[in-house]
Amino acid sequence: MQFWGYKRKEGRAGIRNHVLILPTCACGSESCRIVASQVRGAVNIVFNTGCSDVAANTAMSQKVLTGFACNPNVYGVVIIGLGCETVPHAKLREKIQAMTSKPVVSFGIQEEGGTLKTIEKAVRAASKMAAEAAMQPKELCDISELMLGIECGGSDATSGIASNPAVGELSDRLVDLGATTMMSESIEWIGGEHLLAKRAATPAIHNQIIQVCKDYEAHLKSAGQDCRAGQPTPGNKAGGLSTLDEKSLGCIRKGGTRPIVEVLEQAVPPTKRGAVVMDTAGYDISSVTSMVAAGCNAVIFTTGRGTCTGNAIVPVLKVTANARTYQHMEDNMDVDLSPIVRGEKTYQEMGAEMLNNIQDICNGKMTKAEAFGFSDIAVDHVCRFV
Numbered sequence: 001m002q003f004w005g006y007k008r009k010e011g012r013a014g015i016r017n018h019v020l021i022l023p024t025c026a027c028g029s030e031s032c033r034i035v036a037s038q039v040r041g042a043v044n045i046v047f048n049t050g051c052s053d054v055a056a057n058t059a060m061s062q063k064v065l066t067g068f069a070c071n072p073n074v075y076g077v078v079i080i081g082l083g084c085e086t087v088p089h090a091k092l093r094e095k096i097q098a099m100t101s102k103p104v105v106s107f108g109i110q111e112e113g114g115t116l117k118t119i120e121k122a123v124r125a126a127s128k129m130a131a132e133a134a135m136q137p138k139e140l141c142d143i144s145e146l147m148l149g150i151e152c153g154g155s156d157a158t159s160g161i162a163s164n165p166a167v168g169e170l171s172d173r174l175v176d177l178g179a180t181t182m183m184s185e186s187i188e189w190i191g192g193e194h195l196l197a198k199r200a201a202t203p204a205i206h207n208q209i210i211q212v213c214k215d216y217e218a219h220l221k222s223a224g225q226d227c228r229a230g231q232p233t234p235g236n237k238a239g240g241l242s243t244l245d246e247k248s249l250g251c252i253r254k255g256g257t258r259p260i261v262e263v264l265e266q267a268v269p270p271t272k273r274g275a276v277v278m279d280t281a282g283y284d285i286s287s288v289t290s291m292v293a294a295g296c297n298a299v300i301f302t303t304g305r306g307t308c309t310g311n312a313i314v315p316v317l318k319v320t321a322n323a324r325t326y327q328h329m330e331d332n333m334d335v336d337l338s339p340i341v342r343g344e345k346t347y348q349e350m351g352a353e354m355l356n357n358i359q360d361i362c363n364g365k366m367t368k369a370e371a372f373g374f375s376d377i378a379v380d381h382v383c384r385f386v
Contacts (some may be wrong), residue, residue, distance in 0.1 A: 001143040001177055001355070003362035006136055009101045012072035013145035015297050015362045017136060018043045018313060019129045020074045021122070022065060024081035024089050025050025031080050031115055035122045041130035042078075043312040045377050049385075051085040056382040058086050062095070063267040064379050067293025069096040069104065070269075072145075073313050075133040076103035078126045080118060083110030103129055144178030144273065146362060149291035149299035149314070150254050151184070153284030155236055156304025160250020162321030162340040162347060163302040169351025170300070170358070171256035171275065180273045182264075182296055183255035184280040184287040186212050187227050192248035199275070201259040208263040212279045235305050254302055266380060267293035285309055286378040288316065298361055300354075308332045309376045310369025317357065317367050334367050 005013035021032040021044040029046045036044035045068065049061050069077045077096060081089030089106035096104050105125045112118040150167060152159060171181040189196050193213040200206035220227050236247060261274040267290045270276045278294065280287035284307070288299055292314050299316045301307065306329040310316045320326050323338035335357055339345040361367060 001359065002140050003143065003146075003359055004138040004364070005141040005145060005362060006072070006075070007139050007141070008072050010070075010072075012295065012297075013139075013141040014072035014074070015146075015364075016073040016314070017041070017075045017133045018073055019126050019133060020044070020069060020077045020313065021126060022069060022077050022079050023047045023050070024065070024079060024087060024092050025085035027051070027082035027085065028080040028089075028109065031109065031119055031122070034119055035078065035080070035126055038123045039126040039130050041133055042126050043375065045312055045375055047377070047379075049379055049381075050087070052385050053086060054383055054386055057385075060266065060382065061379055062087060062092070064289060064293045064377075065092060066095050066099060067267050067269070067295070068313060069102070070100050071292060071295055071297065071313050073297050074102065075136065076129040077105075078122050078129065079104065079106035080122055081106065081108045083108040103132070142178065143174065143359075143362075146174065146179040146298065146358070147270075147296045148174060148179065148181045148358070149184070149288060149296035150181055151284055151288050151291070151299055151316075152251055152254055152302040153309070154303040154305035154307045155247060155250065156238075156322060158321040158338075158341055159302055159304040160246075160253060163304070163319055163337045164250050164254035165347040166321070166337050166340060166351045166354065167254040167300055167302050167319065168256040169348050170354045171254070172258050173352060173355055174358070175256065175258045175275050178273060180270060180276060181256065182270070182276050182278055182291050182294065183252075184278040184291055185251060185282045185284075186277070186279045187216055187282040188248050188251040189213055190217065190227065190248055191246075192252050195249075196252045196255070196260075196277070199255075199257065199260045201261045205260055205263055209260070209277065212263065216279075238305075264294065266290040269295045281380050283378060285376045286380050289377045289379060298358065300358070306332060308369065308372075308374065310367070310372065310374030311377070312373075312375035315361050315367040315370045317361060318369065319354070332368055
């Protein structure tokens with residue numbers, strides 16, 4: 001199985017060729033938005049942190065920002081900083097340049113003399129990059145170049161019995177073809193972590209999966225909190241999910257059945273191909289953020305009640321097995337898996353069919369969230385701002 005993509009010197013292939021306008025901190029986000037709006041082929045993110053933070057939070061922010069820049073869907077990067085943030089634009093630029101050969105330039109609002117002067121220079125730089133990106137031809141790439149993030153959100157009873165098993169089938173087929181699939185949301189493994197751990201390729205990975213869940217609950221308990229206060233969500237309960245354990249049993253089905261070859265920290269790229277898992281929050285926007293920063297070039301997102309979230313850097317494909325949701329939220333839903341619920345098709349059949357959906361997206365077809373230009377990110381924090 002193949003697709004037409006953009007080869008990168010680092011060895012990965014992108015399925016998009018964006019010029020990324022990247023803020024170093026919240027204070028640079030609006031300028032980035034304006035720059036991206038002026039340049040065809042440019043995308044921006046809105047970053048809500050980057051300053052007044054503890055060291056661990058700063059480290060997480062840097063992993064996300066550098067990860068976004070290195071994502072294979074990005075051709076080049078224009079960085080905009082304020083000038084007094086924790087990691088200034090020049091330092092972030094140097095970090096990214098040490099990790100990739102992509103073109104990277106940066107500007108500081110305080111140094112340039114204000115917003116308008118910064119935007120003018122950034123627009124010129126982004127326009128030049130966009131023109132260069134437009135000249136890069138697509139090349140035929142093997143599907144093994146795909147790294148697919150697997151996400152769920154707004155889950156209901158149809159998620160665990162239909163859409164998640166179908167996506168699990170898709171994951172298995174992609175892994176068998178040499179691709180990498182990444183499942184996250186470790187808080188939603190709790191109650192089913194022993195079943196997920198059975199898929200571990202080694203005893204060490206088995207123990208890592210179990211320990212991730214223990215550590216998550218211990219972390220919250222140390223702050224006097226209980227994960228079950230937020231899981232399942234009110235929407236999950238209205239959709240028929242009664243406990244975190246029940247939600248977890250459905251959640252882990254979307255990861256398929258193939259051996260898990262690696263357990264990753266947030267926003268850390270995998271070193272192996274195959275089925276991998278990442279320790280993230282259950283908050284879908286945060287976990288997608290971490291998977292994109294780790295290098296996923298596409299995301300498939302199962303939902304029962306419906307969601308509209310998207311990501312500027314990678315296409316996010318929405319699938320649902322709830323027929324009412326597919327019809328009621330047709331603006332947002334990409335694939336209808338409700339034939340599984342009605343008994344018209346098996347989850348295996350629909351998982352196989354979704355290979356074609358993924359191939360179409362790799363070849364350039366836009367998802368609905370992508371066509372809207374949706375760009376949602378959330379960076380996880382280990383503790384409060386200072």
